Amino acid sequence: xxxxxxxxxxxxxxxxxxxxxxxxxxxxxxxxxxxxxxxxxxxxxxxxxxxxxxxxxxxxxxxxxxxxxxxxxxxxxxxxxxxxxxxxxxxxxxxxxxxxxxxxxxxxxxxxxxxxxxxxxxxxxxxxxxxxxxxxxxxxxxxxxxxxxxxxxxxxxxxxxxxxxxxxxxxxxxxxxxxxxxxxxxxxxxxxxxxxxxxxxxxxxxxxxxxxxxxxxxxxxxxxxxxxxxxxxxxxxxxxxxxxxxxxxxxxxxxxxxxxxxxxxxxxxxxxxxxxxxxxxxxxxxxxxxxxxxxxxxxxxxxxxxxxxxxxxxxxxxxxxxxxxxxxxxxxxxxxxxxxxxxxxxxxxxxxxxxxxxxxxxxxxxxxxxxxxxxxxxxxxxxxxxxxxxxxxxxxxxxxxxxxxxxxxxxxxxxxxx
Ligand SMILES: *Cc1c(COP(=O)(O)O)cnc(C)c1O
Numbered sequence: 001x002x003x004x005x006x007x008x009x010x011x012x013x014x015x016x017x018x019x020x021x022x023x024x025x026x027x028x029x030x031x032x033x034x035x036x037x038x039x040x041x042x043x044x045x046x047x048x049x050x051x052x053x054x055x056x057x058x059x060x061x062x063x064x065x066x067x068x069x070x071x072x073x074x075x076x077x078x079x080x081x082x083x084x085x086x087x088x089x090x091x092x093x094x095x096x097x098x099x100x101x102x103x104x105x106x107x108x109x110x111x112x113x114x115x116x117x118x119x120x121x122x123x124x125x126x127x128x129x130x131x132x133x134x135x136x137x138x139x140x141x142x143x144x145x146x147x148x149x150x151x152x153x154x155x156x157x158x159x160x161x162x163x164x165x166x167x168x169x170x171x172x173x174x175x176x177x178x179x180x181x182x183x184x185x186x187x188x189x190x191x192x193x194x195x196x197x198x199x200x201x202x203x204x205x206x207x208x209x210x211x212x213x214x215x216x217x218x219x220x221x222x223x224x225x226x227x228x229x230x231x232x233x234x235x236x237x238x239x240x241x242x243x244x245x246x247x248x249x250x251x252x253x254x255x256x257x258x259x260x261x262x263x264x265x266x267x268x269x270x271x272x273x274x275x276x277x278x279x280x281x282x283x284x285x286x287x288x289x290x291x292x293x294x295x296x297x298x299x300x301x302x303x304x305x306x307x308x309x310x311x312x313x314x315x316x317x318x319x320x321x322x323x324x325x326x327x328x329x330x331x332x333x334x335x336x337x338x339x340x341x342x343x344x345x346x347x348x349x350x351x352x353x354x355x356x357x358x359x360x361x362x363x364x365x366x367x368x369x370x371x372x373x374x375x376x377x378x379x380x381x382x383x384x385x386x387x388x389x390x391x392x393x394x395x396x397x398x399x400x401x402x403x404x405x406x407x408x409x410x411x412x413x414x415x416x417x418x
Contacts (some may be wrong), residue, residue, distance in 0.1 A: 002243065019062050042377075043133065043355040043356040043358075043359050043376065044355055044376050044377060047151070049061050049062050049360055049371075050062055054078065054079035055068070055071045055073045055074070055078040055079055055268075056068065056073075056076065056078075056079050056394055057392065057394040057396070057399055058399070059071075059371065059373050061366075064366070064369075065216060065369075066366065066369050066370060066371040067369060067370045067371065067378075067399055067402055067406075069372040069389045069390055069391060069403060070371050070372060070373050070388075071390060071392070072234070072264065072390060073265075073266075073268055073392050073394065074238055074245070074264035074265060074266040074320040074322050074346060074390075074392050074393065075237055075266050075267075075268065075311075075312075075319065075322060075393045076268070076318065076392055076393045076394030077266070077267060077268025077269075077318075078269075079268075080307075080311070081306040081310075082128075082307045082310070082311060082352070083268060083269065083307045083308055083311075084304070085307070086301075086303040086304050086306060087301070087303055087304040087306035087307075089109065089303065090299040090300045090302065090303030090304075091299065091300050093299070094108060094299035095299065096225065096298060096299070096300065096301075097295075097298070098295050098296035098297065098298060099317075100295060100296065101291070101292060101293060101294060101295055101296060102291055102292075102296045103285075103291065103292050106296030108296075108299065108302070110299055110303055110306065111129055111296065111297070111300040111302055114129050114279075114302055114305050114306050114308060114309070115127045115128060115129050115246065116177065116206065117306060117309045118273050118275060118309065119275060120121070121309055121312065121313060122188070122236075122244060122245055122248075122259060122261075122275050123247070123253045123254075123275070123314060124242065124253075124254075124259065124276050125276070125277055125278040126235065126276070126277070126281035126282065127273050127274065127275040127276075127281060128273065128274045128281050128284055128285055129202065129263075129271055129272070129273055129297065129302070129305075130271065130273070130274065130288070130290055130297075131270075131271065131272060131277075131294060131295075131296075131297055132262065132264065132270060132271060132272045133160065133231070133233045133260065133261065133262030133264060133265075133272040134160040134163075134272070134355065135272050135290040135294070136160075136231075136260045136261070136262070136272030136273060136274050136290075137160040137163070137164035137231065138160070138163065138164045138167060138288075138289070138290050139159050139272075139274060139284060139288035139289065139290045139291050140164065140229065140258055140260060140274045140284055140288065141161070141164035141165055141167065141198070141200070141229070142164065142167050142168040142169075142287075142288075142289070143214065143283060143284055143287035143288060144168075144198055144227060144229075144258070144280075145170040145196065145197075145198050145227075145278055146168055146169055146170055147170065148170075148194060148195045148197060149168075149170040149194050149195050149196050149197065149198070150170055150171045150191060150194040150196075150197045150198075151165045151168070151171070151172050151197070151198050151199075151200060152171075152175055152177060152183055152186055152190075152197060152198070152199045152200070152226070152234045153165055153172055153173070153174055153175070153200050153201075153211065154174075154177055154200075154201045154202060154205075155174050155175065155176055155205070156177045156202065156205050156208065157159070157200065157201065157202050157231075158231060158233070161200055161202070161231055165200065168195075170198070171190070171194060172192050176395060177205075178205075178210065178212055178213055180213055180216035180217055180220050183199065183217060183220050184220045184223075184224075187220065187226065188200075188224075189371060191224055196226070196227070196228040196231060197224070197226035197227065198226060198228070199217060199220075199221045199226055199227070199228050199229070200228075200229040200231070201214075201217060201229075201230055201231070201248035202230075202233075202234075203230050203231060203232040203233070203234065203235040203239070203245070203401060204232075204235045204239065204287060204345050204347065205234075205347075206233065206234050206248065206347065207340055207347075207349065207379060207380045207386070207388060208341055208343065208347070208349055209234075209341070209342070209343035209344060209345045209347030209348060210341075210342040210343065210345075211239070211246065211249075211344050212230065212246070212343050214230060214247070214250045214252060214256075214382040215250045215252065216251075218250075218252055218255050218256065222255075227257045227258075228255070228256045228257050228258070228260055229257060229258040229259075229260065230256050230258075230260070231261075232245045232247070232248060232260065232261050232412050233260070233261060233262040233265055233346065234265060234347060235345075236262070236266055236267070237260045237266020237267055237312060237319065238266055238319070238345060238346060238397065239323065239345070241242050241316070242312060242313070242315075242316040242319055243266060243312055243316075243318075243319040245259070245261070247259060250355075254277075256276065257276055257280055258276040258277075258280055259274075259275040259276055260272070260273070260275075261273040261275065263301075263305045267305055267308040267309075267312075268304075268308055269300055269304045269305045269308060270299050270301050271297050271302070271305055274288075276300075278284035290394070301310065307379075312373075318393045319393075321393040322346055322391075322392060322393040323346070325391045325393065325400060326345065326346035326391055328397070328400055329348060329391050329400050329403070329404070330343060330348055331405040332400065333350065333389075333407065334416055336350075336404065336407065336411065337404055337417040337418060338350050338407065338411060338416070338417060339351040341386070346390065346391055346392070347388065347389075347390060348388070348389040348390070348391070349386040349387070349388050349389075350387040350388075350389060350407070351386050352374075352385055352386055352387065352416065353383055353384065353385060354383075354385060355374070355376035355377065355382075355385040357384060357414065357416075358374035358375065358376055358385035358387060359374045360414065361374060361387055361410055361411075361416070362374035362387055364410040364413065364414070365387070365406055365407070365410050366400075368406040368410060369406060370406040372387050372388070372389050372403075373387065373388055374386070374387055374389070375388050389403075391403075
């Protein structure tokens with residue numbers, strides 16, 4: 001007969017120490033050790049570098065000054081004096097924290113002004129400013145579709161779209177990358193079984209730098225009367241007139257139901273935006289959980305975003321410089337014999353295939369004074385590892401030449417080019 005008081009005794013092995021880890025003998029966390037070891041063996045373990053200077057053309061990284069090809073700071077606004085000044089003034093006027101979610105006491109005049117300005121900049125009826133681009137997808141997708149509905153999603157869509165789609169509990173049907181014919185076939189096959197449908201695509205694909213065929217996607221979606229959403233995170237400030245984004249690039253104003261964006265890339269700050277028809281944005285204001293349950297963006301960030309919109313509306317100079325640099329760098333890499341994939345934008349992948357090679361390439365570039373990240377699974381499909389090169393308007397022609405020389409040296413050393 002077991003003694004009931006025994007149940008209160010802590011088993012002996014809790015007091016024993018693991019021979020190598022030194023902690024308590026218990027195997028409940030072994031799965032973590034095993035997974036981390038597997039990531040290291042497959043060259044997929046991420047070593048996080050430490051930035052010791054603001055984001056700019058050159059940066060101090062892990063104590064070393066290097067040419068920066070890693071940030072999404074397309075227009076060089078992340079360290080721009082006007083944005084910094086706007087943020088400082090906002091701190092003086094409004095303090096540092098919002099102290100509430102937007103729907104309770106966190107909506108300031110700054111937020112409303114930014115939303116109005118962003119809507120005007122993008123040429124849409126209304127816009128909702130949220131904490132990040134990632135949040136924008138979590139906020140926008142679940143109110144539009146749910147159980148019994150279907151989402152048609154490009155195979156290479158961003159993780160935040162995938163997670164937003166999963167959160168909605170709608171059925172997710174993946175169509176082949178940038179393939180409107182496959183999209184149409186998938187809609188014909190699946191839509192009849194569901195209540196309503198949503199097509200969602202990245203505008204510019206963040207790891208390949210190619211552009212979704214938005215005009216064709218719109219035609220297909222319109223034919224079957226499904227809702228449309230595009231995530232323009234890498235298109236805003238880059239594509240279209242003066243950086244007005246992918247919808248402007250294709251002249252599709254008013255056609256896409258929802259445009260998702262971020263203020264953390266070309267705009268140089270942080271934040272996300274859900275833009276489009278007023279009916280939809282009003283509805284998302286009532287329903288979006290990241291908007292209802294997570295605090296508002298700070299006054300400093302919001303004011304800095306407003307200054308970024310000012311700069312973009314005043315002049316196209318930075319966008320033009322970005323594209324000149326992008327064309328020069330791509331031509332240089334192509335001439336050296338690198339495989340730059342399907343890049344059509346300032347996102348320039350240098351395709352290497354093997355994750356170990358991409359890691360080694362990145363390490364050697366760093367030794368040569370260039371900071372460019374190797375990217376592997378799960379950010380890109382297995383066997384398609386690459387170095388992703390992000391040039392910006394903050395780079396000079398000399399900077400780009402310095403970068404090309406380093407790529408040439410490392411590429412030859414590792415046998416990637418002749
Ligand atoms: C970067 C990115 C996001 C996330 O934006 P954050 O503002 O950094 O959260 C969302 N979608 C796409 C397509 C992106 O490239």
